[in-house]
Amino acid sequence: MKLFRVVAVLALMAGPAFAQESPHINLMADGPGKTDDEKAADAERDKAYKETLKKIPDAKASNDPWGGIRADPPKKQPAPKTSAATSPPKKLKAGTAAN
Template identity: 75%
Template sequence: MKLFRMAAVLAVLAGPAYAQAPHINLLQDGPGKTDDEKAAEAERERAYKDTLKKIPDAKTSSDPWGGMRSDPPKQAAPKASAATTTKKPKAGTAAAN
């Protein structure tokens, strides 16, 4: 029974190490491409690059929540008049010379 447990532990510990082993392809590479296939592939690649050049650059907003807002932001409340916001010196300070 101890031998079975040791074999099970060894198998569990060896699994991740086995997964890291290099995989070797024992099959030979397929036949190479003919000149016609190479020319057709080059033409497809050229047409693909030409098509990519025709796509205009999109100017997108950098605000990810821009589509969630239904109204423009509210304006801040008007500020109070200048007379009420000026600070008066306290009576105990030496404001007058």
């Protein structure tokens, strides 16, 4: 019974591999080519389609739905002219302690 299971599993695994190796055969028959009238109708249809595409206006406005809700980017603060590290120390009055 175990042998039957092993053979069944191997057969199931070999099926997809065999399908990949088989030659590719087109079973659909090639249809007849288009007549001159059909080619002309297709060309006219394509021309009308391209003309219709040219009539579509260009989108000028942004389609950003969150555009009015977003905050402006933060503005850069101007650099202070003198910083505490570079300024001279303050002179203290006699009798006061520095913190």
